[in-house]
Amino acid sequence: MSIQSPDDIAGLKRVGQVVVHVLQTMQAALKPGITTAELDEIGREVLAQYNAQSAPIFFYDYPAATCISVNHEAAHGIPGKRVVQDGDLVNIDVSAILDGYVADTGASIPVGEVSPVAKKLCAATQEALLAALKVAKAGNRMDEVRTAVEKVARKNRFNIIENLAGHGVGRHIHE
Template identity: 45%
Template sequence: MTITKQDELDGLKAVGRIVANTMQAMARAMEPGMTTRELDEIGRAMLEAEGAVSAPRSTYGFPGTTCISVNEEVAHGIPGERRIGAGDLVNIDVSASKDGYFADTGATFRVAPTPPALDRLCRDGRRAMQIGIAQVGSGKPLAGIGKAIGHFAAGRGYTLIRNLASHGIGRALHEDPGEIATWPTRGDRRRIGKGLVLTVEPFLSMGGMWATDGADGWTLYSEPRAAVVQYEHTVVATDRGAIIVTQPG
């Protein structure tokens, strides 16, 4: 989607605020012993109360309202009977639509106590996302996002999952310009148009390179197996940089 009018930006910000508030509420409620299904129910109730519709469920028939991925699960984890435990890394990914607008956000949360290396991974994962967002602006190269994130990751001794990309969003969960690499690439000459709506969501890892399918047909795992974190915002490109629309409030 390309934003051309203020009411479009307002609609996008409205659903962005809903998904951000939902994710933060789920994170605050998370505690050892609860199941991922119970955590998902919190998200379902919040989205319904706001009149928003789960995007993965409505778009792809995903068997949950939100995606909750624990430890070895990289993305698209199905909420179920898995119990969250102390020391876990839990990724919560919330995407939804309202009034024809879609927004997508995600973050990885630690269940204390976690070792210093995982604390550092989480801090650096959020920083990687911020570095990518800083490359968003009218006329800038799309490949600049992955180039900047890749430089940061390599400098800190991390790898990036290279088959889970950022994407266009706005009037659908996934739309033009299609996949946007959050790792260094060659040959992508595309430029960021003014008003373009996209996600920035690097998957930073301590050794993982690829996401591979699990037996349930949804959940993805790192290959080789390693800790992975993901942080994601939906943003709008402007002449002055990026507007982050998935802000709580």
Template identity: 50%
Template structure:
């Protein structure tokens, strides 16, 4: 969506704050020995306590209130009885609806002890998101975001996952435009002030190909390589974007 009023911006700030606080609460609660279903229940309680709902459950009938992906799982991990282990990379992805508006964010949390590669992968994904935020300004081509992400990921020696992209959102989860995590030379349309998008580098220590599990939801790397995912929902402006999904937003 493209924001056209101060009221819309405030509504998006509100749902973005819910997402940021829910992610922070889940991260604080995350411990080895708990199941992904138990962690998801904490996320559900945090959403409900703020008057919000799980957008994936509402829109797609996703079998969880949050997505929790571990190690080689890239996105859409289904919460279940799987026990979280020391050394896991745990990706928490929260998409919330509040008052008809939607925001989306993700973080990958390394649970010690983790390998040097795993720790670097998380740092790389976070750095790629930061680089993308630096170039996401009104008037610049959409493909500048993907170029920034891809260049940073390659600099660290890792790979993006081409089928998995950022996207517009605001009134529903997935809206136009698509925001690839690589340079697409034909995506030259300029970013518009007020546009709401999710920027989400999803990267891997492997080759970048993915497969979908038999559950029909979980996407994982085809080669079993580790994956990391960092995401914010932002509003494009003439200057730096407004990041909606920080806890203090």
């Protein structure tokens, strides 16, 4: 998105705060025994508290308020009857639209004791996030952010999935 005014920055900050709160609330509820549908309902309720809408529903008629992927599901899992187990690695992806502005956030969260590979993956994603934040500056291209993430992934012997390594937001879910 090309920022045109201070109102754009304020709008992006507001919706950004909403998606962070939704993610944190869902993360706090993530325990063995909860279904992904129940977790999604928590996200839906928090979005409603802010009068925000699920961006995947708004733009794509997605069947849930959030995307929840478990273990080997790469991304954009549809919440349902699946019961979260101890040892699962759960990815929660929250995208919202508020007052015409869109924000998107997500995290992979280990539930209980996860495998050594899952622990390594979580550590590598945190390292990649920090590397991305160093280059995610005004005037830099998204490709520079992707490259920073990919370097960390390769260093840790992981790969990125093309077209899932990040995207811009603003007035649309994928800019």
